[in-house]
Amino acid sequence: MKIKLRHAVILGFALIAAGLSIFVLKAAVLHYPLTPGVRATLWDFELFLEFDGRNEPARIEAFVPATDVERAFPQEEFYNGSFGLSLVAEPQTRNRKAVWTYRYPANRKVLRYAAQTLGETKSTPLPLSFREAGPGPVPFEADPVKRQAFIVWSGNLRQRSADDRSFADLAIAETFGERTGSEQYADEISALLDERTGDAGRLELVRQLLRSQGVPARIAGGVYLAEARRRVETHRWLEYHVDGEDFRYFPDGEPARFFTIWYGTAPMIQADGVDNLDAQIALRALETSATAIAENAPGPLGSMARTFGFSGLPLTTQLVYQVLITIPVGITMLVFMRQFIGFKTLGTFMPVLIGIAFRETALLNGVLLFSLLIAFGLALRFYLERLQLLLVPRLAVVLIFIVMMMAGFAILMAETNQAMGLSISLFPMVILTMTIERMSIVWEENSASEAIKQGIGSLAVAAITYLAMTNSQIEYLMYRFPELLLVLMGLCVLMGRYTGLRLSELWRFKALAG
Amino acid sequence: MYNTIKALRANGVIGINERNVKYVNALNPRKLLVRVDDKFLTKQIVAPAGIATPELYGVIKDARDMKRLPEFISHPDGFVIKPAQGSQGKGIIVVEGPLKGGWRLSSGRRIDLDTMKFQINNMLSGMYSLGGQPDKALIEYRVKFDDVFGKISYRGVPDIRVIVVKGIPVFGMLRLPTAESDGKANLHKGGVGCGVDLATGKTMRAMQHDQFIDIHPDTAHPLEDIQTPYWDDILLMAAKCYEVTELGYIGVDVVLDREKGPLLLELNARPGISIQIANRKGLGFVLDKAMKLGDEKRSPEERVALSKTLSDSAPVKPAMIEPQGA
Numbered sequence: 158m159k160i161k162l163r164h165a166v167i168l169g170f171a172l173i174a175a176g177l178s179i180f181v182l183k184a185a186v187l188h189y190p191l192t193p194g195v196r197a198t199l200w201d202f203e204l205f206l207e208f209d210g211r212n213e214p215a216r217i218e219a220f221v222p223a224t225d226v227e228r229a230f231p232q233e234e235f236y237n238g239s240f241g242l243s244l245v246a247e248p249q250t251r252n253r254k255a256v257w258t259y260r261y262p263a264n265r266k267v268l269r270y271a272a273q274t275l276g277e278t279k280s281t282p283l284p285l286s287f288r289e290a291g292p293g294p295v296p297f298e299a300d301p302v303k304r305q306a307f308i309v310w311s312g313n314l315r316q317r318s319a320d321d322r323s324f325a326d327l328a329i330a331e332t333f334g335e336r337t338g339s340e341q342y343a344d345e346i347s348a349l350l351d352e353r354t355g356d357a358g359r360l361e362l363v364r365q366l367l368r369s370q371g372v373p374a375r376i377a378g379g380v381y382l383a384e385a386r387r388r389v390e391t392h393r394w395l396e397y398h399v400d401g402e403d404f405r406y407f408p409d410g411e412p413a414r415f416f417t418i419w420y421g422t423a424p425m426i427q428a429d430g431v432d433n434l435d436a437q438i439a440l441r442a443l444e445t446s447a448t449a450i451a452e453n454a455p456g457p458l459g460s461m462a463r464t465f466g467f468s469g470l471p472l473t474t475q476l477v478y479q480v481l482i483t484i485p486v487g488i489t490m491l492v493f494m495r496q497f498i499g500f501k502t503l504g505t506f507m508p509v510l511i512g513i514a515f516r517e518t519a520l521l522n523g524v525l526l527f528s529l530l531i532a533f534g535l536a537l538r539f540y541l542e543r544l545q546l547l548l549v550p551r552l553a554v555v556l557i558f559i560v561m562m563m564a565g566f567a568i569l570m571a572e573t574n575q576a577m578g579l580s581i582s583l584f585p586m587v588i589l590t591m592t593i594e595r596m597s598i599v600w601e602e603n604s605a606s607e608a609i610k611q612g613i614g615s616l617a618v619a620a621i622t623y624l625a626m627t628n629s630q631i632e633y634l635m636y637r638f639p640e641l642l643l644v645l646m647g648l649c650v651l652m653g654r655y656t657g658l659r660l661s662e663l664w665r666f667k668a669l670a671g
Numbered sequence: 672m673y674n675t676i677k678a679l680r681a682n683g684v685i686g687i688n689e690r691n692v693k694y695v696n697a698l699n700p701r702k703l704l705v706r707v708d709d710k711f712l713t714k715q716i717v718a719p720a721g722i723a724t725p726e727l728y729g730v731i732k733d734a735r736d737m738k739r740l741p742e743f744i745s746h747p748d749g750f751v752i753k754p755a756q757g758s759q760g761k762g763i764i765v766v767e768g769p770l771k772g773g774w775r776l777s778s779g780r781r782i783d784l785d786t787m788k789f790q791i792n793n794m795l796s797g798m799y800s801l802g803g804q805p806d807k808a809l810i811e812y813r814v815k816f817d818d819v820f821g822k823i824s825y826r827g828v829p830d831i832r833v834i835v836v837k838g839i840p841v842f843g844m845l846r847l848p849t850a851e852s853d854g855k856a857n858l859h860k861g862g863v864g865c866g867v868d869l870a871t872g873k874t875m876r877a878m879q880h881d882q883f884i885d886i887h888p889d890t891a892h893p894l895e896d897i898q899t900p901y902w903d904d905i906l907l908m909a910a911k912c913y914e915v916t917e918l919g920y921i922g923v924d925v926v927l928d929r930e931k932g933p934l935l936l937e938l939n940a941r942p943g944i945s946i947q948i949a950n951r952k953g954l955g956f957v958l959d960k961a962m963k964l965g966d967e968k969r970s971p972e973e974r975v976a977l978s979k980t981l982s983d984s985a986p987v988k989p990a991m992i993e994p995q996g997a
Contacts, residue, residue, distance in 0.1 A: 161697075496688055545789035548796035548803075598798070602761050603860060656689035663675050665881050668948055670678035 165654045172647030179640035183451075183462055190447040193633035197275065197447035200382050202416060203439040204270040208431040210262025215240075215430035220378070220419030221270055223253045236269035250375075250420050251284065262431070273443070275450060276382040276414040279405055287373045287398040295368040306345040311366055313342065321372050322399045328366045329395075329406055332359045356408045360395050361422050363406075373398045378419050380438055381412035389438045391418070391425055448637060467636065480516070482635045482642070487512055487622035489645045494618055496652050499661030501614045503595045508618035510588045515623040523623070524616060526566065527589075531612065533562055534593035535600070542597075556590040683955030690944055694958065698837070698919025699940045706916045707938035711755045711807055713916075717935060720915050722908050724935045725751070725812040725928075731791055732807050740788065740810075744774075749813040752791060756800035756807075758939075760857050764790060765813060765827075777827060777854050814934060817927040819900055823847055823863075825889035827854025830926045831867065831905055831933075834942055834954070837920075837965025838913030840906050840978040841957045843867035844946045845874055845899065850889045863887060864949035865894050870979040872902025878948040901933045906978065908933060910971040919965070957981050 183189045190197075206217060221233075221244075235242055240257040247254065257268050297307045314331070318324040331346065333356075351358050360376050367374040374397035380389050392415070395406040419425060428434045452468050453459070463469065467478050487509040494500040502508050515523035537558050541551050563586070592615070600608035625631055635641055658666075685693075706712055714724045728750055729743030730736065744750055744766070752764040764787070765777035773783040797803040820829045827848030834842040844864050848854045851861035858864050863884065865877040877884050877894040886893050899905070909923040912935070922942025925933050947953050960981055969977065 499687075545786070547792055548798050598761075602759075654692060656686075656692045658676060658679060658684070658686035659688065662684075662686045663672065663679065665945075666679055666684050666948065667675065668878070668881065668883050669682050669684050669951065669953065670675045 162654055165650055169647045169651035169654075172643045172650065174647075176640045176643030176645075176647065180638050180644075182458070183638060183640075187451050187459055187462055188447070189451040189462075189637055191634070193448075193629055195447040196444055197450050198382075199443040199445050199450060200274050200276055200385075200416065201439075201441040201443060202272050202274055202380070203441075205437040205439060206268040206426070206428075206434065207437075208266055208428065208434040210259070210264060210266055211430055211432055212261050212263050213430050215257075215259050215262050216428070217257045217268065217431065217434075218427045219255050219257075219270070219436075220423075220425050221253050221255045222272060222274070222379075222416065222418050223251050233270070233272035236267070236271075238266055238268060240266070240268060252419050252421065266431075274382075274416050276416045278414055279411070283396055283398055283403045287396075287403070294371040295365075297365055297369055303349055306348040307365075307369075310342045310345040310349070311369055314366070315370070320400070321370055322402075324370060325363075325367055325372065325397060325399055325404070328363050332363050332366075333408060357393055357422055360393055360406075360408065363395055364397075367397050375420050376422055377417045378421075378425060379415055379417040380440065381409075382414040382416055382440065382442075383412055385440050385442045387437060387439045389440050391438065465639065467639070479632065479636050480513075482639060483626040483632050484509065484513065485642055485645045486631055486635060487626045489648055490622050490625055491618060492649055492652050494621070496655055497659060499659035500618055501611050502618055503592050503599070503611050503615045504588070507588055507592055508615045509622050510585050511615070511619035512621075512623035512626060514585055515619065516627060520620060520623060524620065527616065527619075529566075530559060530562055530589055531593060531596065534559055534589065535597055538593055538597045552590055552594060555593055556586055559586050559589050559593075679953070683953030683957075684947055685944060685953060685955050685958070687944060689955075690941075694836070694920040695941050699921075700918075703917055704940050707918065707921065707940045708758075708801070709755050709807075710753065710757075710937055711809055713935075713938055714809075717912065717915050720911050722911055722915070722935050723931060723933070725814055725926075728810045728812065730755075730807055730809055731795065733795070737788060737791065740791070741784070743810045744787075746812075748815075749774075750810055751813050752787070752794075752808055752810050754794035754799040754806050755809055756797075756804070757794070758799070758801065759859070760855050762790070762794055762799035763855075765854070767813070814926045814936075815929045817900060817929050819897070819927070820845070820847065822890055822892040823865075823887045823894055823897065825850050825854075825887070827852070827856060828926055830856050830924050830936055831899065832942065832946065833905065833909040833923045833925065834946060835909050835913060835921050835923055836958055836961040838910050838969070838971065839961045839965050839974045839981070840869060840909050841961050841981060842946050842950055842954060843869055843872075843906075844949045847887065847894075849879070849887070858943065858945045858949075863894065864945060865897075866946075866950035867899060867902075869906070869981065872899040872905075873897065874899070876951060878945070881945065881948055883948070883951070900927060903975065905933045906975045907971055908935060910974045910978070912938060913974075914971070 184191060202222075204219060204221070206219065208215075208217070217240075223246075224233075235255065237257060240259045240262075243256045243258070245254045245256055246252075255270060259266075297304060297311075299307065314324055314327055318327050331342070332350075349362055357376070364374045364376055374395060376393055377396050378391055378393045380391055392407070392409050392412075394408065394415075397404050397406075426434070426436050452463060452466065467475050467482075470478065488506065491502075491506065491509050495502070511523075511527060514527075517523075518526060534555055538551075538555055541554060546554065592612075596608050596612055599611060663670075706716060711727075711730060714727060717724060728746065729739060731740065731743070747768060749765070749767040751766070754762045757763065764782070766774045766782070767777055768775055770781050773781045774787070776782055791808045793799075794806055794808045797806050800806040814828055816824075816828045823829075824847050829845060829847045832844045832846055833840045843866070845867050846856035846858065847863040847865065848856050849861055849863055853860065856862045858879075861880060863877055863879045866875040867873070868875055874895060874897045879888060885895065905925050908925060912921060912923050913919070916938060918938075918940055920940070920942075922939035924936040924939065926936050928934050944954065964977060
């Protein structure tokens with residue numbers, strides 16, 4: 158007894174936990190939206206290279222976005238023309254380089270790279286290697302003058318800061334601050350900075366300052382996903398990790414979304430043996446459904462979610478499952494209403510099947526048609542009782558009568574231009590027949606009021622389950638997160654061991670509560 | 672609402688869910704249920720244990736048996752036709768005697784042979800059995816009930832329901848037909864249920880439609896303090912059913928015949944829980960006690976003796992029947 162109870166409870170909670178954890182994983186990590194119709198912006202990124210061949214060996218190198226697991230980009234394309242393309246991965250810097258080569262190009266040539274991306278935000282985590290203890294402080298390597306300046310300045314920065322974090326803030330403020338020449342370390346800073354290198358040089362200086370303190374830092378280059386246009390500039394920024402927190406410093410102002418293309422100080426594009434190189438980056442915003450993006454999520458997790466989803470099925474099958482997957486919701490509600498509230502229904506799952514039939518007729522029409530069919534069916538059943546037919550033939554007569562009634566309704570309604578008659582055809586005839594049979598037995602054996610009570614109870618449960626099963630939010634959740642079936646299953650397992658009183662029994666045993 | 676739950680819990684009231692999970696499912700193995708679900712089989716297996724049942728006049732399984740129907744029903748004192756797998760008294764025909772070429776039903780109506788055959792055919796095709804499986808029709812002795820309950824019955828046959836847990840009778844109830852229940856003793860049809868004190872066999876206060884009552888609604892006779900004859904025999908009969916059926920949680924339905932004494936009418940593997948209202952206390956605490964005591968090996972006689980100590984004669988407040996006291 159006790160062991161069975163514990164077993165069931167453990168199984169129930171395990172199913173619920175499994176279902177919920179997959180659900181949370183998909184919602185939080187793969188960003189499956191929780192409501193239907195959520196839109197998201199997908200960016201088309203295009204790198205367009207145009208140049209004149211010089212009839213000598215040409216080599217064009219361009220950094221292209223690394224296919225990190227953390228980043229979503231559904232598709233990428235290369236247009237190579239007659240050039241040879243090789244992709245070189247640099248694991249050290251996490252960069253990926255496209256190298257286009259041709260022996261004797263002539264005339265104007267075009268190379269293209271395109272990808273789609275959702276982009277990243279400030280909250281996109283930095284790679285895990287940043288979190289681990291780095292290789293320790295890296296000393297500054299330069300000529301003695303610069304080194305002297307670096308040591309003096311960094312030593313002083315260290316004195317004026319409390320920890321790595323304030324050190325980083327101070328280093329950035331002093332490197333990027335407007336210099337009036339009157340600062341304490343203006344000389345050291347100008348000795349270290351080559352003004353011609355601009356922000357890239359300053360970022361590099363801060364990076365070296367941070368590295369000398371053992372703080373993991375890197376320079377990233379990419380584009381800001383702000384507006385769709387041609388000839389987008391590339392930007393650089395600094396990424397560092399202090400005290401368990403990720404930081405990004407953008408010298409050109411913080412973008413809402415950005416797309417990292419490469420890391421390091423090297424220029425994005427390097428071309429040898431060509432003239433009049435024109436490199437353009439174009440961005441285009443695409444409004445798409447967030448679900449579609451989530452379903453194309455990269456990485457093993459994304460492909461697993463795809464495998465266990467319905468999007469791979471043919472469209473007609475998908476539509477079928479969109480309906481089927483809501484039935485367990487109705488069934489679970491039915492179990493609850495029977496075990497906890499104590500609804501009396503005709504037949505175990507009959508109300509849910511009627512609820513499914515209501516999908517076609519809508520609620521009010523469905524209830525009307527159902528009541529009419531049951532009423533006429535019952536009348537026929539009582540008449541047949543007098544003919545003393547055997548059970549199975551009698552059931553058959555009732556079923557045929559129901560089909561006739563349904564056809565009659567359809568024709569009548571069609572003539573008066575009522576669309577509702579046409580929707581009736583999917584009413585479950587067999588279920589109706591059995592309902593009529595059960596109801597008439599209850600009618601005879603118990604009482605008419607009991608039969609009507611059970612009929613109304615069934616109708617009420619059918620209406621409630623119908624409302625739940627056709628709720629677009631529930632339909633969406635079940636269809637996009639089929640793992641919720643495990644949760645429903647777990648709930649039913651737990652309800653299967655519920656030994657408490659039903660709501661209706663509180664009423665029934667009221668006399669004993671005094 | 673919370674207070675109601677608390678009060679019901681304190682009185683040991685159990686609901687259908689608890690009955691199903693803790694008692695019916697746990698104590699009644701599914702493969703043994705056929706012993707009580709098929710009344711024909713029940714009759715056969717209880718006979719060797721010395722449990723008396725109404726005499727069987729005939730069994731109808733198919734059309735060939737139907738030809739012998741006139742032979743089976745040639746009893747001027749009347750007879751009863753019931754589906755072997757019927758539940759809650761569904762489909763039972765009680766015939767009191769011949770009437771104008773046909774027969775008189777207990778309800779006073781007349782029935783002819785064709786109607787009777789039609790209704791038997793309904794039984795055979797499974798109209799009253801669970802899941803509509805083909806069934807048998809039993810034709811048996813009509814009980815001539817003891818007059819002791821005559822003043823508190825309106826037509827039909829009163830019967831006695833004893834709940835037996837692991838062979839220990841725990842609750843008893845006298846079920847009385849009323850005008851509303853159409854001569855049937857089923858509580859959900861409006862029959863009256865009287866709690867019966869296990870120790871003495873005397874009726875206690877009663878209920879109808881889940882409400883307490885003190886007098887019979889039709890005869891207006893007080894229901895309390897009527898001695899059930901053969902009470903110890905009834906308890907022993909109920910206790911013996913445990914060995915026969917090996918089911919740990921059953922309702923034993925017994926009727927008292929004027930000449931033959933107590934007869935076992937049928938066994939029920941899912942006895943209803945309204946008996947709690949008739950006894951004006953919950954089953955919970957007594958069931959807990961019986962569940963513990965029932966695991967020790969005892970003879971039916973010892974279990975009957977034990978059952979009389981389980982509860983006191985008056986409807987008790989829970990404090991007096993603490994389960995720890997056992």
